[in-house]
Amino acid sequence: MKNRPVYGIQSVDHALRLAALLAQEGPLRLSEAAERLGVARSTAHRLLAMLVYRDFAEQREDRRYVAGPVLRRVEAPEPVTELRRIALPHLQALTEAIDETTNLIVVVGDQARFVASAEGTQVLRVGDRAGRVLPAHLASGGRAVLATLDEDRVRALYGRAGSPVADVDALLRDLRRVRRRGFAVNDRKTETGVTAIGAAIPAPTAGGVAARAALSIALPTARYRRDRLPEWVARLTTTAERIAHELVDDQA
Template identity: 30%
Template sequence: MEIDKADLIEGMARGLAVLESFDTERQRLNATLAAQRAGITRAAARRHLLTLAHLGYLETDGSHYWLSAKVLRFSGSYFASARLPRALQPTLNRLASLTPDSFSAAVLDGDEVVIVARSGPSRVTAYGVHLGARLPAHATSTGRVLLASLARAELNAWLKGRDLARLTLRTTVEPKAFRALLEQVRRQDWCFASEEHELGVHALAVPLRDMRGRTVAALNVVAGSHRADKAALAREMLPVLLDAARELRPLL
């Protein structure tokens, strides 16, 4: 959403940028590192860190800072109030009762997809797939379905100047090959991703559309090495996912 510059509270934007600087690569930051990651001065980063610690969103040893459990208030409020997760969860629970596989629904957020609903085993992947988990869009079945659903101009803007990270030896990172892959996903309206995000993990995804035909999320099934065969996984699980997508459409 674009707003007028006069309506932008820059201090709030910088504070949120500092919070977003913390991730799995950098769980603890000092003022210098936070400034580099948030793109602000060290003095500004120091004030934001001190304020966030004062408000309880960060903990500190006096030199370094790390996220506190209070930040979970935001995700908790989202899952408690947002319509999309509540609409999806009963269907995912039903799917998980039918097979030993794990089912997830995700939305696109910049470079990543965010898991907004899930059901099934929590240890299908090495890292687990939990609510709120953020995964690289280019290397996941849900991410590719969501990218393929973008308008051409939006997709071109997303791809422009982007270096795709190689997460495994099987990750597609060459721009021309990745574009061709997304075109295939667009044509067939589903995506199979095998060991491109994590070795031993295979996933099949379909788009979730509302009654106006807009893709609002992606639904996938994540399986381990017992479902490594693309044809077998598609034959067994694609009809299940497509039926679920049709069932959910009036609710989205």
């Protein structure tokens, strides 16, 4: 039996209850959400807006809210606790070195899920992305992981009806370039004013969650400079290799 925490935070409780309702019971109207929580419509609207922002919810054309990408499981994800534990200190060290936000990403199906972030300190910076979900074929870390896959697997993933990719051959050509270069760049494809550089974490084994993980550096496009790209890529790939080595040692 679970007891309500003595110092429970009501707004957090409301948001978690809403997320559970969307995942378990399906679409909700704003008025229904307010009624279920016993709060004013304005309060329910603010809670739903935050769930939408963090990809726990989406609003359909009929104005009803449904479970977002974070709550919709394309396939059963493997635990990322150990990967996150090992990677986070390396992310923090990388952020300290370059003072830009860095991220740990795991690709699940055609989604790039942000597992952890280390945020830079500059006034103009990319915020913490933990918990966000982006299309894998657009996100820098997602494309870096997709580039490690067999092309037949990529075709199977994106060649289906209703695929978000209209031209799979063009995607494969792009992934070949990513594979040759060892990194991917997402220049404002998923968010205006944000550029990201991603590199896959070398998989210590043929399978497992580490085989689908990547790191990225995200920065304001205004601060992105091509002449610094070799430095950023070198730091990124070195960090990814260190994480891979530590994963191997952890499994030994």
